[in-house]
Amino acid sequence: MKKIAIIGFGGAGYNAAREVRQRDAEAVIDVYSDTDTGPYNPMLTTYYVKGAIPYEALFPFGNLETIQKELNLNVYTNRPVTALAPGERKVLFDGGEAVYDEILISTGASAVMPPIPGLDLPGVFKMRTAEDAMELKRRLDGGEIRSGLVIGASWVGIKIVEDLVERNIPCTLVDGAEWMFYVAAFQETALRAQRDLEAKGVKVACGQMLDHIERAADGRLTAVMQGGGRFTADTVAVCIGVKMNTGFLRDSGIAMNRGVLVDRHMRTNYAGVYAAGDCCEAVDIQSGAHRNIGVWFNANKQGAVAGANMAGGREAFDANVLVNLARYLDYDFISIGDVSACGPEDEVYEYEDARYYIRAVRGGKDIRCINMIGSADSNGVVKNAFIKAIENPEAELDIQTICFLRKRGFPDGFINFLGGRSLD
């Protein structure tokens, strides 16, 4: 009877457990979690804050008790794993250790709170966990917040802006980078997103690096920027990035950059040790290099692939490609591919009408990055076309994709850019 261990029970951990159980009814599955909540979807936290979904909806796989029974798991709650000894196939925690045959590291990531003075003041918060969401909702529902400052024009920051704007709370968004969504957006795209936000009453200030946060006698907070700028509000959300929860692997010998390095089968450098989700760096199919792409789809898929392989399968995750998606305040923006891979010599395709803004860049035969605004119902199809173009730059788009994109009003120029051909 195989003994499987899973460290961390988010989307990646849950999907791994489910896949193991589907393939192996006999396996013992031990899950170690540092919380006592069931696996939840962190991207839904801001929807809960704004009241769009109830608390229970954060848990898409059901409650912990039901999951435990359905999948026949031993779930050890409030038991953070403190170290791993892969040579001896041992997992260590406070006051004990346990052995395993195959193990998955699926410990996710945490919001970064760097040692900047003032980040520990009351009223300064981050957004990652269900507890973070409950605390913000409590303060908003209680009327404690009459103005908000969001530091970090990121995928998380923009959702906090939405939570504030929908409650008519004046809000300022600042970022140290030159433009919004810097790691994924072309400047041309970001300026459009910024104009839209400003039209909705949000003040946006880019190129503003935080120095420290001060608290006045009346409890209001002022973020003082390195260039001397000052932004005052009742509350400050710090959304400036994430760090992978891999500290406990420090002396384990597991190969890591910022995250655990895995191949397409989610295997690490140690036999029997797998990693999946936000804590890992899988092979980016665009560059061929390891890259952390911390999105819900990847966490679930990578977890399922790892689970299948721990149960003796030979599955691969072949869709590790940079995708950043933001949907907020009736606006949507997606970036597919690596904006930083685009150079001044590359060919640029640009299109704008009342519905879409598209900016896409190609270097030779390789599509490097696509930014689209207004394309929410077609994002999956374009992403798949992008992945196919990476796998085979010579391949033409299939007829179904061409018809789909035409029906949605995409211009022929863009369809051709993606590898389409004339059907007339």
Ligand SMILES: Cc1cc2nc3c(=O)[nH]c(=O)nc-3n(C[C@H](O)[C@H](O)[C@H](O)COP(=O)(O)OP(=O)(O)OC[C@H]3O[C@@H](n4cnc5c(N)ncnc54)[C@H](O)[C@@H]3O)c2cc1C
């Ligand atoms: C506000 C917000 C908005 C987001 N928006 C989007 C979006 O629009 N689209 C999208 O695709 N993705 C989005 N994401 C990202 C997405 O939610 C994550 O990529 C995904 O949930 C990662 O799942 P995971 O299982 O890898 O990690 P997690 O969900 O972080 O789960 C890891 C678990 O491991 C536990 N753990 C950590 N260390 C240990 C230890 N030593 N021992 C035991 N347990 C441990 C953690 O407490 C946690 O429960 C968003 C995230 C946030 C926070």
